Amino acid sequence: MKIGSSKIGVVLLAAALLIVIVIAACGGSDPEELEIPVSIVDGQMSPDTIEVKQGDTVALKVESEEHGDFHLHIYDIEKEVGGAEPVDLIFVADATGRFRITFHATGEEHEEDNREGHEEEEVDIGFLEVRPR
Numbered sequence: 762m763k764i765g766s767s768k769i770g771v772v773l774l775a776a777a778l779l780i781v782i783v784i785a786a787c788g789g790s791d792p793e794e795l796e797i798p799v800s801i802v803d804g805q806m807s808p809d810t811i812e813v814k815q816g817d818t819v820a821l822k823v824e825s826e827e828h829g830d831f832h833l834h835i836y837d838i839e840k841e842v843g844g845a846e847p848v849d850l851i852f853v854a855d856a857t858g859r860f861r862i863t864f865h866a867t868g869e870e871h872e873e874d875n876r877e878g879h880e881e882e883e884v885d886i887g888f889l890e891v892r893p894r
C-alpha cells in the first residue's frame with residue numbers, strides 16, 4: 762500500500778505540474794491597454810502592421826507629415842491627422858481579423874470634394890491585426 766499511494770502521489774504531482782505549464786503557455790492573459798506610436802511617411806505607415814489581441818484597449822498616437830484622414834476600416838474610425846501634435850485614436854479591439862488602414866489626403870481647399878470621392882482618394886498604408894486572445 763505504501764508503494765501504491767506514493768505512485769499515485771507522483772502521478773498527481775506530474776498532472777498538476779502539467780496543468781500549470783499548460784495554463785502558463787496558453788495565457789488566458791487579461792486585456793491590456795496599449796499605447797502604440799504610428800507614423801505615416803511617404804504614404805506608408807510605420808509599423809506597417811499593428812498587432813494587438815482581442816479585447817485590448819488600443820491608443821494609437823498617429824503622426825503624419827501629410828495632412829489628411831486616417832481611416833481604420835470595418836471599425837470605421839476616421840480621424841484627421843497631420844497637425845503639429847500626434848493624434849490619439851482610442852478604441853477597443855473587439856473584432857478579430859485583419860483590417861485595412863487607409864489615408865485620405867485632404868487639401869484644405871477641396872475638403873468637400875473628398876467626402877464624395879472617398880474611394881478613389883484613399884491610399885492603403887497598413888493593417889491592424891487583431892488576434893483572438
Ligand SMILES: [Cu+2]
Pocket residue numbers: 832834863864865883
Ligand atoms: Cu478609407
